[in-house]
Amino acid sequence: MGHRTDSGGPRSRSGPRAVLAYLIRRLFAAAVMLVVIIVVVFCIFFLVPKWAGVDPALSFVGKQADPAAVEAIRVKLGLGDPIYSQVWEFFKGIFTGRTYAAGGDVTHCSAPCFGYSFRSEQAIWPVLTDRLPVTLSLALGAAVLWLLFGVSAGVLSALKRGSLWDRGAMVIALAGVSLPIYFTGLLSLAIFSYGLGWIDAQYVPIEQSFTGWLGGMILPWITLAFLYAAMYARITRATMLEILGEDYIRTARAKGLKEQTVIGKHAMRSTMTPILTMLGMDLGALIGGAILTETTFSLPGLGQAVLNGIKNQDLPIILGVTLITSLAVLLANLVVDVLYAVIDPRVRLS
Amino acid sequence: MTTQRTSGRRKQAMAATAVVAALLTTAACGGGGKDDNSGSKTGAAGFDAANNKVAQASLVKKGGELKFAASQDADSWDTTRGYYGFMWNFSRYYSRQLVTYKPEPGKAGAQITPDLATGLAKVSDDGKTYTYTLRDGATWEDGKPITSQDIKYGIERVWAQDVLSGGPIYLKDVLDPKGEYKGPYKDTSKDHLGLKAIETPDAKTIIFKLPAANSDFEYMLGLTSASPVRQDKDTKSKYGLKPFSSGPYKFESYDPGKDLVLVRNTAWKAASDPIRKAYPDKISIKFFTNANDLDSRLIAGDYDLDIGQTGLQAQGRATALKEHKANVDNPTSGYIRYAVFPQSVKPFDNIHCRNAVIYGADHVSLQTARGGPVAGGDIGTNMLPPSVPGSEGQKYDPYQLATANKNGNVAKAKEELKACGQPNGFKTTIAVRNNRPTEVATATSLQASLKKVGIDADIDQYDGSQTSGIIGSPSNVKKKGYGIIIMGWGADFSSVQGFGLPLWDSKYILQSGNNNFGLIKDKAIDGLFDQYNTTLDDAGKAKIATDINHKVMEGGYYLPFVFEKYINWRSNRLANVYTTDGYSGVYDFVNLGLKSTK
Numbered sequence: 018m019g020h021r022t023d024s025g026g027p028r029s030r031s032g033p034r035a036v037l038a039y040l041i042r043r044l045f046a047a048a049v050m051l052v053v054i055i056v057v058v059f060c061i062f063f064l065v066p067k068w069a070g071v072d073p074a075l076s077f078v079g080k081q082a083d084p085a086a087v088e089a090i091r092v093k094l095g096l097g098d099p100i101y102s103q104v105w106e107f108f109k110g111i112f113t114g115r116t117y118a119a120g121g122d123v124t125h126c127s128a129p130c131f132g133y134s135f136r137s138e139q140a141i142w143p144v145l146t147d148r149l150p151v152t153l154s155l156a157l158g159a160a161v162l163w164l165l166f167g168v169s170a171g172v173l174s175a176l177k178r179g180s181l182w183d184r185g186a187m188v189i190a191l192a193g194v195s196l197p198i199y200f201t202g203l204l205s206l207a208i209f210s211y212g213l214g215w216i217d218a219q220y221v222p223i224e225q226s227f228t229g230w231l232g233g234m235i236l237p238w239i240t241l242a243f244l245y246a247a248m249y250a251r252i253t254r255a256t257m258l259e260i261l262g263e264d265y266i267r268t269a270r271a272k273g274l275k276e277q278t279v280i281g282k283h284a285m286r287s288t289m290t291p292i293l294t295m296l297g298m299d300l301g302a303l304i305g306g307a308i309l310t311e312t313t314f315s316l317p318g319l320g321q322a323v324l325n326g327i328k329n330q331d332l333p334i335i336l337g338v339t340l341i342t343s344l345a346v347l348l349a350n351l352v353v354d355v356l357y358a359v360i361d362p363r364v365r366l367s
Numbered sequence: 368m369t370t371q372r373t374s375g376r377r378k379q380a381m382a383a384t385a386v387v388a389a390l391l392t393t394a395a396c397g398g399g400g401k402d403d404n405s406g407s408k409t410g411a412a413g414f415d416a417a418n419n420k421v422a423q424a425s426l427v428k429k430g431g432e433l434k435f436a437a438s439q440d441a442d443s444w445d446t447t448r449g450y451y452g453f454m455w456n457f458s459r460y461y462s463r464q465l466v467t468y469k470p471e472p473g474k475a476g477a478q479i480t481p482d483l484a485t486g487l488a489k490v491s492d493d494g495k496t497y498t499y500t501l502r503d504g505a506t507w508e509d510g511k512p513i514t515s516q517d518i519k520y521g522i523e524r525v526w527a528q529d530v531l532s533g534g535p536i537y538l539k540d541v542l543d544p545k546g547e548y549k550g551p552y553k554d555t556s557k558d559h560l561g562l563k564a565i566e567t568p569d570a571k572t573i574i575f576k577l578p579a580a581n582s583d584f585e586y587m588l589g590l591t592s593a594s595p596v597r598q599d600k601d602t603k604s605k606y607g608l609k610p611f612s613s614g615p616y617k618f619e620s621y622d623p624g625k626d627l628v629l630v631r632n633t634a635w636k637a638a639s640d641p642i643r644k645a646y647p648d649k650i651s652i653k654f655f656t657n658a659n660d661l662d663s664r665l666i667a668g669d670y671d672l673d674i675g676q677t678g679l680q681a682q683g684r685a686t687a688l689k690e691h692k693a694n695v696d697n698p699t700s701g702y703i704r705y706a707v708f709p710q711s712v713k714p715f716d717n718i719h720c721r722n723a724v725i726y727g728a729d730h731v732s733l734q735t736a737r738g739g740p741v742a743g744g745d746i747g748t749n750m751l752p753p754s755v756p757g758s759e760g761q762k763y764d765p766y767q768l769a770t771a772n773k774n775g776n777v778a779k780a781k782e783e784l785k786a787c788g789q790p791n792g793f794k795t796t797i798a799v800r801n802n803r804p805t806e807v808a809t810a811t812s813l814q815a816s817l818k819k820v821g822i823d824a825d826i827d828q829y830d831g832s833q834t835s836g837i838i839g840s841p842s843n844v845k846k847k848g849y850g851i852i853i854m855g856w857g858a859d860f861s862s863v864q865g866f867g868l869p870l871w872d873s874k875y876i877l878q879s880g881n882n883n884f885g886l887i888k889d890k891a892i893d894g895l896f897d898q899y900n901t902t903l904d905d906a907g908k909a910k911i912a913t914d915i916n917h918k919v920m921e922g923g924y925y926l927p928f929v930f931e932k933y934i935n936w937r938s939n940r941l942a943n944v945y946t947t948d949g950y951s952g953v954y955d956f957v958n959l960g961l962k963s964t965k
Contacts, residue, residue, distance in 0.1 A: 066833075066836075072836055072879070075833075075835050075836040075839075075879060075880065083528040083532060083536060085528040085529045085532075086528040086529060086532030086533075087879070088529065089528070089529030089530065089532070090532070119529055119530065120527060120529030120530040120550070120552055120553070121527075121530065121550075121552030121553055121603075122530040122552065122603040122604050124604060124605075135604070136442075137440070137623040137624065138604055138605045138607060138608055138623075139623060203659065203660075206660060206663065207663070210663075211663045211664075211666075211667050219664075219669075311656065312656040312657050313657050313660065314657070314660070315654075315655040315656050315657050315660055315661075317624070317625045321624070321656050322624065324656055325439070325440070325624050325656070328439065328802075330833070
């Protein structure tokens, strides 16, 4: 080991500096991607409707669209400005805050200002930070469950290929993948909440009551985990079966290593690579709002916020959640890439 | 052996299915009442027991928490900005007006009665001056008296459309038709009370001077947008987050889209308020995103009623009607669901082509698409809701839509097509909101029946959240060739003006946000609305309303689908429950009470 530690070229390429350089490269790419996303999303929300002949300002006013109200919204949001100017104001607002003024009413949105909802009269950032913990706890709690059950089931199925266990697990997995969340969610509510009354299944903030929070989260976790565990079980099984046929596994076994070591140390390490990729993307997307799960269980998370935003044509909130989703996906992928580098030296070196 | 195993598994599967089905069927049995319709003294009051009559008034106890559930938040809780029907109804908990709707069931509930004022207005002979005197003892939540200046300021806020958009603007149109006043935020006078049409000679007197008479003016003063607002408590666009209370309850907390809690306003004096009984100690709203979950929780007894009051979803409706019929009411709402024919789109400029669609449609099928006679409503036969004075309900059926032609009259429709010069039919487009499944179902039904008479209609499901920009723009409607638009409408206040003015008066044809989709320019209708404004007696007003409705139907601009009905839930806990025409046939929130304070 000492010899390897002191060795030259290859070590320096795979050492901390290489990882740091890799990290910086990835962060830069993520930042560029985020800017591109903001510009594209802005165009979709504020430019495309204009091309379709719809004035976005109209969606901010009520039933009787008074021209003064439409004009004021246009001024407040700068909807009459060129799109590049609107994007610039948005960027500036993230770092310096923003002031919206029209008709003698001044609204200040403190930095980081991700926009302001003139429907609910709330700055977007506090809404996002208020709802993020709910979505985060939903996504992470479900992820723990689906990793635990999905990966275990997949590994066991691969090891006991063709057995009753394998067949049973894969049938359940098929059901999990096939059944939509609003079905399994409603069914679980009908049975465990409305029917048997075992679980209240109404969200309670954790600071109010831990048991209440647990009661509100358990069914959403299970419902969400059921879908994902099914997918992870199938992927894990397929990957594990492929890896178990690799030469190095055969070599490990031939060397007389214990089966636990062969599976746990060698096969699992390779199996985890695609699982990690999936986990990164899934978690990122879920943090942006598990809309169906949050809607089914009326969880006040980001998914619910974006759904309400869509219903009310509240563009700033949709924009804010879209950006959070993008950021979460980018960050999750970044973490996964870094973990790749930890798990697989070939990634560091490439 | 194999057969036996398969059979065993099948039995297990069947047993499991039966268990799930049984659970689903019996789910949420906890809160409902008896299975029969008759109700009981301590449980549910009975089917339709609160429809146009008061149910279980004697069982009400003071105290407890009244729990509303909601599938959406209000457009705004600011009295100037709110336009949703449930917001107007709910806002009486924390806001008062000079006059308001009578706290009585049915038609009586649509009559105006004094609230902050000592009596109804003293109206000058020419119908242009309205004078009110304020009641003693009415206070704000900090105990300061509500003055005439507070009422004037609250009304002036309607002029600040550039800041406080969204609410009704009738008062602005009637008191300042030329738009001379710029609103209190641009008002340079010292007290920001520069609106000339309202005078406040002292703190107890308020005088409205209308440039032209309007016989519905008191209805307009009964709107939530005529509520007082205190200048030093006006947070402008943010006022809706915590309005300053003039009613028996005040905001304790509000988290938009999550929950809202009202608690007693200890400064409110019952003696100063002839309307509000203020039974519960606390009133809460919990917002849901899953309407089915909301229904199930209502049925389970977790909540008392749905604030939206637009009826249970199909699943909840089936359970409620089957298992808990004594907990539901089936009122006729103030809404009409209909199709309208923009005259700018050919061949709908020809009345015979419009008539061909009216006769060709299968009205029973349209009613079924709306949910059937119980959940959807009675077949609509004309364009004036039954709750509006002057309406004749189904008795006025000039096209025999509910009788001889209820399944469509193909022969008559073809006759009309010949008369309009389109004997082989024509092509057109039905525009329907994509976020209203029931409306899409009616479009499909209409499409199918029109095909039988040779009218080939495409369905365009447009973005429902962009309604005012898409079908509210006559030029866009013409460009897209929307010959048939599917919509619904309810009265802002219970009169032909409150229902039909934006739909039928030519002055209301707007280039954006238009609601006169038919582009009706009928001098007779315009003249009748003008005549209505100067007619002060109720019988005369009702007669004109009838005449306007007849003119609209004679023009063939509309195909009414249904006079809408709802299946609304009330919990076992509720007492003193009644529906009121003042709020389109839904429960009068302000006097709901509980049977138990637990």
